[in-house]
Amino acid sequence: MVAFTEEHQAFRKSVREFVEREIDPYVDAWERDGAMPTHELFAKMGALGYLGLEYDPAYDGGGADHLFSVVLAEEIGRCDAAGVGMAIAVQTDMATPSLARFGSRELKERYLAPAVRGEMVAAIAVTEPDAGSDVAGLRTRARRDGDDWVIDGAKLYITNGVQADWLCLLARTSDEGGARGMSQIVVPTSTPGVSVSRKLDKLGNRCSDTAELAFDGARVPVANTIGTHGRGFQQQMAQFQNERMVACYGRVGACERALDRTRDYLTQRTAFGGPLIANQYLTYQLAELYARVDMCRHYNYACAEAYERGEDTSRFATIAKLAIGRLCEDVARTCLQYHGGIGYMEETWTARFLRDMRITSIGGGADEVMLQVVAKMHGM
């Protein structure tokens, strides 16, 4: 059993209260507007230390253990719109881990510390119109010109992309093909030549802005390179593990709350002369989903502990995301279905929940890519 201390439990309570006070009352408006006040929210979270729990105190991080990140993600996952959790996860676990691990002192002072304090919004720019889960196929090119990189290309499906202050960009920095010759570069969005070409309208996660970005001769210092020149692909693959892990932690919180709310609805709703919960079929279906959530939660905890011990968690993260993506879909469909007609209405949480959960099996590497990875791990 994972070792949550009283401190972790107190932290859980604080985050839950924060979500109920600072997020849930506002998300309907954010969803309607297709945007959330990310800077405002991050400033509040930064002040509480939520945005850099594990990072080095020298960069305003909390120096906490990984279990605090698990607690944060599970609790944020319970919020009324998964788009909020996605925006936060991009900041804490998708756009910043490489910088924290491999970035120079100066780069961390200029970009990591303000992100941790919630003064800057970060985004991760990897996916391209013609390179989705196939990261090695990306084409955005950074050419060296003196002490600068000159960047040309396009990035697609960039969460926080409209509001971001800086990007953790993955680009080709040499002519070697495939996974070779890429680097991670911090690109401030105020750089001339960086622009939002399109704000994307999505099935779900609507309060979280998603952008297509264009790079047209954008010039940034070579000193903005994160870690080792030419190791960008490998560094990004490691950063993807954090992305998958935090997504999985969050979804367990989301699924558990959804099942609880559906159980409560079935208890209170009567049809054909009795409460719906009196239907054995419905209770068994929910019981099965509760059981699967529990399996995933403890699989996540095993992953978190391995991470805390400094082990490679790619197998954990891959399998967890595959299993949880499918679980999310089943939980969301069941919750909507058991609410009947009202469940299909946007005024009921179930409609948004299903729309939001659908991305789990696509984002951060589609299920098919997770299976490809597992197949490789087994020598296939």
Add this chain to the structure above:
Amino acid sequence: MTAVDAAAPVSAHDAWSTPERRELRALVRRFTVREVVPQLEEWEDAGQLPRALHRRAGELGLLALGFPAAAGGDGEHLDTALVAEELILAGGSSGVCAGLFTHGIAAPHIALHGSAELVDRFVRPTLRGELIGSLGITEPGTGSDVAAVTTRAVRDGDDYVVTGAKTFITSGIRADYVTTAVRTGGPGHRGISLLVVETDRPGVARTRLRKMGWHCSDTATISYDEVRVPATQLVGEEGSGFRQIMERFATERLSLAVQAYATAQRCVDLTIDWARQRETFGAPLASRQVVRHRIAQMARRATVARTYVRDVLARYEAGSREGDLVTELAMAKNTAVEACDWVVDQAVQLHGGAGYLHGVEVERHYRDARILGIGGGTNEIMDEVVAGRLGLDPT
């Protein structure tokens, strides 16, 4: 472009492929491609279909199908199924079917059991696309439990005075009249009647509901506050409402089943095109064995659903006594909905990030399809129906 040509004859005697029906299918395809697809996204954003579309469909004779000739109708129920099928296969959607063909659930009771005056005032103009009707059964408290209707119609002289509320009413925002299930008698199913209530009568108020999908089909909550309606607007006998509603469930379920298998087939077609054209890891998606097999399974499920639903529909149409059609209608609906749910989900998955984008067709089908297993009786209600008919009593 389709892997399975739904229009191809199965046999020389196939009722779906008579010369007249091939012509009808071609007409629907032209209508859909020219007059529906180019404006569909606009209607989705507007939250409703324009009245002009109803008039156009009326002119083309599409709205009269399935109604008795005596009420201005033409053709058989199979024709309505064929129209819905082709409208979806040609790039329309189940949402368009819901909004444009609402009369298929709103007007048949009047056509079959209403007075000649009601037929002239409501059915004929509806079939010409000049009036829009809705069916008002579901209430905030009842859902699939029709016998529990609480909206009251109290007789006062030559009128009924109606008080209550209806919800999830398809086309309810635009409707000129609502064929409304009201309680004219005591509790239980014998106390229910059908009454035609015009929406411009004092005391009728409507609010729009926002849904996960079917955005081009408007949905309303309608409240009735002491609405006076002439007693002559009763459809059939007082107390016959429940029976009339149950009679029509068969066609409503069949039409949802048709929408489900057609949506599935459309998503198979779209996914095949996508998989051929999209390259990942240096080769088209369609060259990956997993993708090829997945699409093969999608096509299989869509085909099985179509074949079974069409078979049940043919037997229903022929008035066949073979087997228990109530059971098989429920089975057919669940078969088609299950196929559709899975196929649509896989279509989004194989489209990857693009499948999650608003404006990409499979994304719309994903949102639209989700209602098919809820409307017209949920999947769980269908299973209850089947279990009951199999002699499995809950008590």
